[in-house]
Amino acid sequence: MRDRVHALAPGEEAQGVSMLAMGSITFRHVGPDGWREWRRLRLSALAEAADAFESRLSDWQDQPEGRWRDRLASVPLNLVADLDGSSVGMVSGAHLDAPGAVELLSLWVAPEARGKGIANGLIGAVIDWAVDQGAGQLRLAVRAANAPAVALYRRNGFEHAGPRRGRPGSPPECEMVLDLTAPPAPGAGWEQPQGQR
Numbered sequence: 001m002r003d004r005v006h007a008l009a010p011g012e013e014a015q016g017v018s019m020l021a022m023g024s025i026t027f028r029h030v031g032p033d034g035w036r037e038w039r040r041l042r043l044s045a046l047a048e049a050a051d052a053f054e055s056r057l058s059d060w061q062d063q064p065e066g067r068w069r070d071r072l073a074s075v076p077l078n079l080v081a082d083l084d085g086s087s088v089g090m091v092s093g094a095h096l097d098a099p100g101a102v103e104l105l106s107l108w109v110a111p112e113a114r115g116k117g118i119a120n121g122l123i124g125a126v127i128d129w130a131v132d133q134g135a136g137q138l139r140l141a142v143r144a145a146n147a148p149a150v151a152l153y154r155r156n157g158f159e160h161a162g163p164r165r166g167r168p169g170s171p172p173e174c175e176m177v178l179d180l181t182a183p184p185a186p187g188a189g190w191e192q193p194q195g196q197r
């Protein structure tokens with residue numbers, strides 16, 4: 001079972017980031033001042049894995065600095081993963097209108113860094129953040145045909161919660177939910193938190 005990743009402290013900002021080490025992989029919390037790096041990673045993700053996301057490269061590639069800053073300011077958790085000093089992955093965590101529910105979004109790991117557990121670590125960090133927010137559910141949307149991502153989420157304890165209506169004409173998406181109030185299934189990557197941290 002993967003070690004539980006400790007929650008980040010976004011208040012510890014240094015040039016828009018705070019840091020946490022997990023073995024050789026480092027996670028950084030990126031704020032609005034990190035917009036250039038976030039833009040580079042996000043545009044790489046939308047170009048490389050166009051079928052995995054509802055957003056399209058054309059939605060974002062010409063957006064001005066202010067749009068990127070707004071995105072990073074309005075979404076409370078934005079993490080970048082570094083491997084050997086290079087940024088190779090990203091994920092976000094957002095609040096939802098539904099009470100007690102938060103959402104995982106924008107998960108991407110660069111092809112050259114895949115298969116090293118970086119996505120597992122990023123998901124674990126979002127789970128920790130969700131628990132710290134007092135959320136009872138962590139939700140996400142994934143393309144139904146994205147078998148590697150669906151399998152990854154299932155291994156981290158998420159369960160299918162039905163179809164989700166996406167953009168008109170876009171491929172079918174399904175919603176997956178992790179119940180943060182239930183004990184983890186055997187073999188799931190997340191350990192039940194031991195009380196309030």
Ligand SMILES: CC(C)(COP(=O)(O)OP(=O)(O)OC[C@H]1O[C@@H](n2cnc3c(N)ncnc32)[C@H](O)[C@@H]1OP(=O)(O)O)[C@@H](O)C(=O)NCCC(=O)NCCS
Pocket residue numbers: 049052053107108109110113114115116117118119120121141142143146148149151152155
């Ligand atoms: C899905 C993705 C995030 C996985 O990233 P990763 O860092 O390679 O994943 P990890 O190394 O943490 O692997 C986690 C598990 O998934 C498995 N896995 C990862 N990619 C896989 C693939 N392409 N095919 C099969 N299994 C895969 C790993 O073997 C590992 O299994 P384990 O937990 O039993 O050891 C990455 O492939 C990606 O960015 N894909 C494109 C974008 C995308 O689909 N994002 C999700 C949008 S909802």
